[in-house]
Amino acid sequence: MGPDEIHVSLGLIILNGDKKVIFKSKWLPWVLIAPQAVIILAFFFWPAAQALIQSFQQSDVFGTSVEWNGIENFVSLWRDETYLASFKTTAIFSILVAGLGISLSLILAFFADRITKGAWFYRTLLILPYAVAPVVAGVLWLFLFSPSVGLAAYMLEKVGIQWNSLLNSNHAMTLIVIASVWKQISYNFLFFLAGFQSIPKSLIEAAAIDGASVWKRFWTIQLPLLTPTTFFLLVVNTVYAFFDTFGIVDSTTRGGPGKDTAILVYKVYFDGFKAMDLGGSAAQSVILMAIVICLTVIQFKYVERKVNY
Amino acid sequence: MIERNRWLNLVTHLVLCIGVVVIVFPIYLALVGSTHSAQEMAQSPIPIWFGNEGFTNFKTILMGEGEGVRNQLPVSRMMWVSLVTALCIAFGKISISLLSAFAIVYFQFPFRKTVFWGIFITLMLPVEVRIAPTYKVIADFGMVNSFAGLTIPLIASATATFLFRQFFLTVPDELAEAAKMDGAKPMRFFWDVLIPLSKTSMAALFVIQFIYGWNQYLWPLLMSTEERMYPIVMGIRNMTAGADSQVQWNLAMATAILALLPPALVVVLMQKWFIKGLVDTEK
Numbered sequence: 083m084g085p086d087e088i089h090v091s092l093g094l095i096i097l098n099g100d101k102k103v104i105f106k107s108k109w110l111p112w113v114l115i116a117p118q119a120v121i122i123l124a125f126f127f128w129p130a131a132q133a134l135i136q137s138f139q140q141s142d143v144f145g146t147s148v149e150w151n152g153i154e155n156f157v158s159l160w161r162d163e164t165y166l167a168s169f170k171t172t173a174i175f176s177i178l179v180a181g182l183g184i185s186l187s188l189i190l191a192f193f194a195d196r197i198t199k200g201a202w203f204y205r206t207l208l209i210l211p212y213a214v215a216p217v218v219a220g221v222l223w224l225f226l227f228s229p230s231v232g233l234a235a236y237m238l239e240k241v242g243i244q245w246n247s248l249l250n251s252n253h254a255m256t257l258i259v260i261a262s263v264w265k266q267i268s269y270n271f272l273f274f275l276a277g278f279q280s281i282p283k284s285l286i287e288a289a290a291i292d293g294a295s296v297w298k299r300f301w302t303i304q305l306p307l308l309t310p311t312t313f314f315l316l317v318v319n320t321v322y323a324f325f326d327t328f329g330i331v332d333s334t335t336r337g338g339p340g341k342d343t344a345i346l347v348y349k350v351y352f353d354g355f356k357a358m359d360l361g362g363s364a365a366q367s368v369i370l371m372a373i374v375i376c377l378t379v380i381q382f383k384y385v386e387r388k389v390n391y
Numbered sequence: 392m393i394e395r396n397r398w399l400n401l402v403t404h405l406v407l408c409i410g411v412v413v414i415v416f417p418i419y420l421a422l423v424g425s426t427h428s429a430q431e432m433a434q435s436p437i438p439i440w441f442g443n444e445g446f447t448n449f450k451t452i453l454m455g456e457g458e459g460v461r462n463q464l465p466v467s468r469m470m471w472v473s474l475v476t477a478l479c480i481a482f483g484k485i486s487i488s489l490l491s492a493f494a495i496v497y498f499q500f501p502f503r504k505t506v507f508w509g510i511f512i513t514l515m516l517p518v519e520v521r522i523a524p525t526y527k528v529i530a531d532f533g534m535v536n537s538f539a540g541l542t543i544p545l546i547a548s549a550t551a552t553f554l555f556r557q558f559f560l561t562v563p564d565e566l567a568e569a570a571k572m573d574g575a576k577p578m579r580f581f582w583d584v585l586i587p588l589s590k591t592s593m594a595a596l597f598v599i600q601f602i603y604g605w606n607q608y609l610w611p612l613l614m615s616t617e618e619r620m621y622p623i624v625m626g627i628r629n630m631t632a633g634a635d636s637q638v639q640w641n642l643a644m645a646t647a648i649l650a651l652l653p654p655a656l657v658v659v660l661m662q663k664w665f666i667k668g669l670v671d672t673e674k
Contacts, residue, residue: 101560103567105497105577114494115506117487118547125525125544126513132524190410193403206659207411209666210418213654215606217624218647221631222417225424225644230636233420236436267414269669276670296399325519329608333628347519351609354523363523370520378515 130371136364155365164341165349165366172345175259176323183263183270183319184312190267191274192300205275212268216329223261224334227253247335251342254335258343261330266322270315277311278304317381324373346370418651424644425449432640448645466646469623472615473605474653476541476622480604481597483546488596489589492555493581497567514549518610526613536620541611545604551596558592559585595668598661602654623650 137155141148159165194204211219226234227247235245247253281304289299328347331337337344337352344352350370354363426445427438451457455465494500495507518525525544534540562585570580608624615621621629627650630643658665 101496101564101567103564103571104499105567105571105580107498107577108500110577111494111498111500111503114490114498118491118510118552119506121487121543121547122509122513124528126516126521126547127509129521129524129528130516132527133521136524186410189406193406196399196403197407204407204411206662207415209658209662210655211414213602213658214418214651215608215624215654217606217608217628218650219417221627221643221647222421224631225640226417226420228638228640231432231435231437231640233437233439264414264417272666272670276666296396325517328519329606329624329628332608333631350519351522355613360523367520367522371516374517374520375515 133364133367133371136360137368139364140361151361155361156369159362159365159369164344167341168344168346168349171255171343172324175255175262175327175343175345176320178255178259179262179266179323179327180316180319182259183266184315186263187267187270188274188308188312191271191278192304194271194275195278208271209268211265214265216262216265216327217333219261219265220258220330220333223257223264227257249339251339254339254343257334258327258330261334262323262327265330266319270319273311273315274308277308281307314381317377321374321377324370324377421644421647424640425648427641429639429641432644433636437640444641445645448641449649452642452645452649464618464621464626466623466626466649468619469621469626470649470653472538472541472620473622473624473650475538476607476611477601477604477653479538479542480545480607481600483542484548484551484600485593485596487546488548488551489555489586489593491552492559493585495552496556496559497577497580510547510549510552513547518545522609522613529614534614536615536617538620540614541607541620541622542604545607545610548600551600554592554596555589558589562588591664591667594661594664598657598665599668601657605654626650 138150138152139148140151140154190208194201194208197204214222224232226232227245229235229246229248232245238245245253247257285303286299289303294302324345325347327345328351331343331345331348335343337348341349346366347370350363350366353359353366420439423439423441424432424437425448427442428444428447431438431442431444447457452463452466454467455463491506491510495503529535529540529544532540534543566584567580570584575583605622606624607622608628611620611622611625615625623646627643627646630646631638
C-alpha cells in the first residue's frame with residue numbers, strides 16, 4: 083500500500099453512519115476482520131514500532147550489540163550535510179513536479195472539456211502513463227536522454243547543449259522531473275477534467291451571454307471553482323513526488339551525479355540496505371512518517387472543508 | 392460548446408494534439424526501438440521508424456536466449472511473476488476489504504471504532520517509511536523469495552475497505568431486513584446480496600489495484616533476491632543498469648513494451664470503471 087492511496091480514502095471516512103439493521107454474532111465479525119487485522123499488525127504496526135524503537139538505538143554492523151542512544155541518531159542526521167542536502171533536493175523536486183504537473187494537466191483538461199467530438203480518443207491516450215510503472219517511465223525517458231544514442235540528447239546537441247545527466251546535476255534533476263511529471267499528468271488530468279465537467283453549464287452560458295470571453299470565464303468562474311480540486315492535487319502530487327518516485331530515480335540517475343538527485347526516500351533505502359546504517363535509516367524513516375502524517379492531516383482538514391462547502 | 396469560434400476550436404485541437412504527441416512519444420519510440428537490431432540502435436541519431444527485427448528481439452527476451460543476452464532470466468518468467476503478483480494483490484485486497492467492511496458495517500462489536508481507525512492509520516505507514524523493519528519481519532517468517540512475501544504484506548487496504556464500507560452504507564436497510572426475516576444467515580446475505588451489488592466497485596478497484604500490483608518495484612527489490620522471483624519491472628531496471636554505451640537498447644525497449652502492455656490494456660479496456668474508481672470515490 084502506498085501513500086498514493088491516501089486520496090481515495092479520506093473522502094470516504096467523513097460520512098459516518100451506522101446501520102439500523104444489523105446482524106448479531108459474537109464471533110463472526112472477528113473472523114471477518116481477522117485477515118486484514120493480522121496483516122496490518124504483522125506488516126504495518128509491528129515494523130513501524132520497530133522503526134520507532136531503532137531510531138533511538140545504535141547497533142553495530144553485525145547486529146550483535148544494541149544500545150540506546152537517545153536522540154543521537156536524529157542529532158547526527160541534523161548535522162549530516164548530505165541529509166540536509168537531500169531535504170533540499172526533495173523540496174525542489176516536489177515543487178517542480180507538483181507545479182509543472184498541475185499546470186500542464188490543467189491546460190489539457192481545460193481544452194479537453196471544450197471538446198465534444200473525439201474526446202474519447204484524446205482521453206484514452208492521455209491516461210496511458212498512469213499504467214506505466216515508475217521504473218519503466220524512468221527507462222523510457224532515460225532512453226530519450228541517453229547521452230550516446232538518445233534522440234532528445236541528439237537534438238539538444240544540435241542546438242549547442244552538451245546533454246549528460248550522468249555528469250551534470252541540473253540535467254539529472256531535469257530528467258527525473260520530466261519523467262515524474264509525465265507519469266503523473268494522467269492522474270491530474272482526470273481529476274481536473276471531472277472538475278471542469280462538474281461545473282454547471284448554465285453558469286458558463288450565462289457568463290457567455292453577458293459577453294465574458296473564454297479567457298475571462300476561465301479566470302473568474304472555472305478556476306475559482308476548481309480551487310478544491312487544485313488543492314487536493316497539490317497534496318497528492320507532493321506525496322507522489324516524495325514517495326512514489328523512487329523507481330524513477332533508481333532507474334535514471336540512481337541519486338547521482340554524486341548525491342545530487344538523492345531524494346529522501348532514495349536515501350532511506352540506500353542508507354538502510356546498501357550502507358547498512360540501521361539506526362540512521364530508522365531515524366530517517368521516522369521523519370518520513372512524520373511528513374506523511376502531516377500531509378494526511380492537511381488533506382483531512384481540507385476534505386472536511388470541502389464537505390461543508 | 393458555448394460559442395462557435397473557429398479559431399478557438401483550432402487552438403483546442405492543436406493543444407490537445409501536442410499534449411497527446413508528447414505523452415505518447417516515449418512509448419512510440421520504445422516500440423520503434425524494439426524493432427531494430429542492436430547495431431542500428433547503437434548509432435546516433437537512432438531510427439524513428441519501425442525496423443524488421445521486432446520478432447527476433449521479442450523472441451530473444453521472452454526465451455532468454457539469443458544474441459545480446461547472457462544467462463538472462465527469460466522475460467516470460469518475469470511476466471509470470473508480475474502477473475501472479477498483480478492478480479494476488481488485486482484479488483487479495485478486494486477480498487479482505489469486503490470482509491472487513493461487512494463486519495464494520497453490519498455488526499456491532501467491542502472496539503469496532505478502534506478497528507476502523509487501525510485500518511485508517513495504515514494509510515500513514517507506506518512501505519517506504521518502514522522498509523528495513525518490514526523486511527526483517529518477512530525474513531523471520533521465511534517469506535523472502537516467495538509469492539507470499541511479494542503479495543501478502545501489500546494486500547491490507549484502507550482505501551478498499553473504506554470504499555466498500557461507504558458502498559454498504561448506501562445499501563437499503565430493507566434488503567438486510569428481508570434477509571433476516573427469511574432467516575438468512577449473515578454470510579448468505581453477504582454472498583447473495585452484497586457481493587452482486589458490489590460488482591461495479593469491485594471492477595473499479597480491480598483496475599487500480601492490478602496496476603498497483605504489477606508496477607510494484609521497491610518491495611520486490613527487497614523481497615526477491617533470487618532472479619527467478621524477479622518481476623518484469625526489476626528485470627528492465629537491471630537491463631539498463633550498465634554503462635550508457637553498453638545497454639542493449641533494442642532488447643531493453645522490447646522489455647519495456649512488455650512491462651507496460653498488460654497494465655495499459657487493463658486501463659484502456661476497463662477505462663469506464665477505472666475513471667469511476669479513481670475520480671468518483673474521491674467525491
